[in-house]
Amino acid sequence: MSTREDKPAPKKAKKTTAKPKAPAAKPKAPAAEDKAEGAQKPVAEAPAQQPQQQPVKISCTRGFAGWLQRNKVSLAFSSYQSGRLYLVGVDEQGRVSFHERYLARAMGLWADPRRLLLSTIFQLWRFENVLAPGQAQDDCDCFYVPRVAHTTGDIDIHEISVLEDGRIIFVNTLYSCLAFLSPTHSFRPFWTPPFISKLAAEDRCHLNGLAMKDGKPAYVTAVSQSDIVNGWRDRRAEGGCIIDVATNEIVTDKLSMPHSPRWHDGQLWVLNSGTGYLGTVDIKSGAFEPRAFCPGFLRGLAFHNGHAIVGLSLPRDGTFTGLELDNELKKRDADPWCGVQVIDLKSGDIVQWIRLEGGISELFDVSAIPGVRRPLALGFLSDEIHQNVTIELDQAQPAKAS
Numbered sequence: 001m002s003t004r005e006d007k008p009a010p011k012k013a014k015k016t017t018a019k020p021k022a023p024a025a026k027p028k029a030p031a032a033e034d035k036a037e038g039a040q041k042p043v044a045e046a047p048a049q050q051p052q053q054q055p056v057k058i059s060c061t062r063g064f065a066g067w068l069q070r071n072k073v074s075l076a077f078s079s080y081q082s083g084r085l086y087l088v089g090v091d092e093q094g095r096v097s098f099h100e101r102y103l104a105r106a107m108g109l110w111a112d113p114r115r116l117l118l119s120t121i122f123q124l125w126r127f128e129n130v131l132a133p134g135q136a137q138d139d140c141d142c143f144y145v146p147r148v149a150h151t152t153g154d155i156d157i158h159e160i161s162v163l164e165d166g167r168i169i170f171v172n173t174l175y176s177c178l179a180f181l182s183p184t185h186s187f188r189p190f191w192t193p194p195f196i197s198k199l200a201a202e203d204r205c206h207l208n209g210l211a212m213k214d215g216k217p218a219y220v221t222a223v224s225q226s227d228i229v230n231g232w233r234d235r236r237a238e239g240g241c242i243i244d245v246a247t248n249e250i251v252t253d254k255l256s257m258p259h260s261p262r263w264h265d266g267q268l269w270v271l272n273s274g275t276g277y278l279g280t281v282d283i284k285s286g287a288f289e290p291r292a293f294c295p296g297f298l299r300g301l302a303f304h305n306g307h308a309i310v311g312l313s314l315p316r317d318g319t320f321t322g323l324e325l326d327n328e329l330k331k332r333d334a335d336p337w338c339g340v341q342v343i344d345l346k347s348g349d350i351v352q353w354i355r356l357e358g359g360i361s362e363l364f365d366v367s368a369i370p371g372v373r374r375p376l377a378l379g380f381l382s383d384e385i386h387q388n389v390t391i392e393l394d395q396a397q398p399a400k401a402s
Contacts, residue, residue: 053082054359058098061352065096067342071305074142074372077340078106078118078300081362085109085118088354089374092139101379108160108170109300109365113372116144117168119157123149124170124181127377130390142375145388152186155201158208159260159365164215171220176204178217178245191217194248195225202229211261211268217245219268221258225250236274237322242281252286256324260301260365271298271310274323278310278343292348295329296337300366307351308343312336313362340366 061067068074074089085106087099105121116127127144131137156173163169172179172187176196179187189199196204209221220243224235240255256274263269268281270288276298277290296312297320303309314336320326329336338361342352356363369375378385 056082056359057357058354059357060096060354064352064354065090065094067352068096069094069373071307072371072373073304074369074375075302075309075340076109076111076116076367076369076375077311078109078364079360079362080105080107080364082360084360085377087144087375087377089140089372091374097374099376101377102381107364108157109367110160110162111367111369113142113369116367116377117160117162119152119160119170122154123151124157124160124168125149126168138376140374140376142369142372144375144377145390146378146380146385150181152181155186156203159210161210161212161217163217169210169217171207171210173207174201174203175199176202176207178207178210178220191245193220193222193225193243195227197227200229204228204231206232209259209261209270211263213263218263219244219251219261221255221261221270223257225253237324240272240274242268242270242286244283250286251283252281252288254286255288257297259299262301262303264303269301269303269308271301273298274320274325276325276328278308291345292343292350293328293332294337294341294343294350295332295334296339297325297362300340300363302366302368303345304368304370306345308345309366309368310341310343311363311366312339312341314338316362338363 068090074087077086083102083104083106085101085103089097091097103118103120106118108119110117114129118125125146126148128147129142130145131141131143137143155175158171158173160168160170168181169190170179176192177189177199178191179189182188192199193205193207205226206223207220210217211219222241222243223232224239225241226232226235236257238256239253240258241253242251242258242261244251255272259271259273261268261270268283270281271278272288276293276295278292278294278298279288279290281288294310294312296314298310298312300311301308337355339353339355341350343349344351378388
């Protein structure tokens with residue numbers, strides 16, 4: 001096991017033109033250790049400048065690096081409980097690379113090879129990949145740099161997506177609505193469930209997930225149809241619903257704390273989190289068909305190349321009392337996990353996994369980044385962000401030598 005030693009950030013700002021160089025992170029004391037064979041320790045922010053947390057141990061399946069390489073994908077996942085964005089890829093030695101950045105209350109996440117969106121305690125951040133397609137710097141082929149932060153206030157943004165016209169849409173859980181960013185205000189409401197009578201900062205139904213279809217918002221999940229402040233907390237075991245955004249129809253109200261609806265391969269998938277099952281929902285009958293059980297509270301779902309990537313969390317109070325998930329774990333003589341599990345959609349088997357133990361007990365969102373081998377991100381807690389300067393050039397006007 002080895003730790004990647006990165007070059008220190010230059011003292012003087014270094015301008016780049018055609019090939020912007022991504023400064024590397026400086027791991028003075030990595031915050032977590034990976035136990036998998038051939039895996040790297042995570043590259044983290046300087047611990048002296050970030051909030052203290054308990055030590056974190058990260059382990060993964062022995063074949064995880066090979067799975068990422070064969071499927072030509074990397075992963076991103078967030079943890080609001082610890083305030084971490086994790087980027088998972090493969091380094092030039094073929095080892096699993098865990099790279100983390102601190103962002104307070106990191107929650108909703110959306111990523112592709114060119115852009116990454118992340119909601120935090122009171123902002124929605126847009127990161128841009130400054131490397132050109134096919135370019136690699138410092139053993140990464142994707143370097144996300146924070147460019148724009150929209151200050152929304154603490155509205156509890158749960159999931160984020162992008163419309164076909166490029167506009168960002170998100171689940172505004174505190175105000176029980178789907179919303180757009182506003183150039184002037186915190187947000188602009190787009191859609192509200194039919195049972196919500198007032199736009200109020202009361203988290204009435206715990207609207208939490210968004211499924212896109214053909215570049216448009218199609219389905220959302222909510223824990224209940226409550227229309228009073230925090231009313232959903234009394235409906236955790238049953239009454240969880242999926243709503244058709246276009247028609248306002250309730251597709252089903254027979255779920256338990258559903259999260260992360262996704263339209264994939266002609267089917268509506270959802271995490272029936274209160275039971276521990278990933279499954280599909282028949283949009284005509286509303287029937288839920290379980291496909292795979294995962295030992296934890298499920299939140300965060302992505303798909304890639306015949307696989308589902310699912311986030312798992314531990315219970316907040318030490319138990320899942322009142323949820324069917326508690327019975328499912330007891331029936332299997334199993335302890336809950338915090339981590340990420342990869343499920344083969346044909347067999348329903350868990351074929352790869354990442355497990356986090358210690359200082360992190362809850363994950364929030366998960367994203368697959370196709371075509372990227374090793375993503376990194378520029379952080380906020382060191383002077384690296386002061387030194388990184390890249391220039392967008394008009395291709396018709398090449399830069400003159402200085």
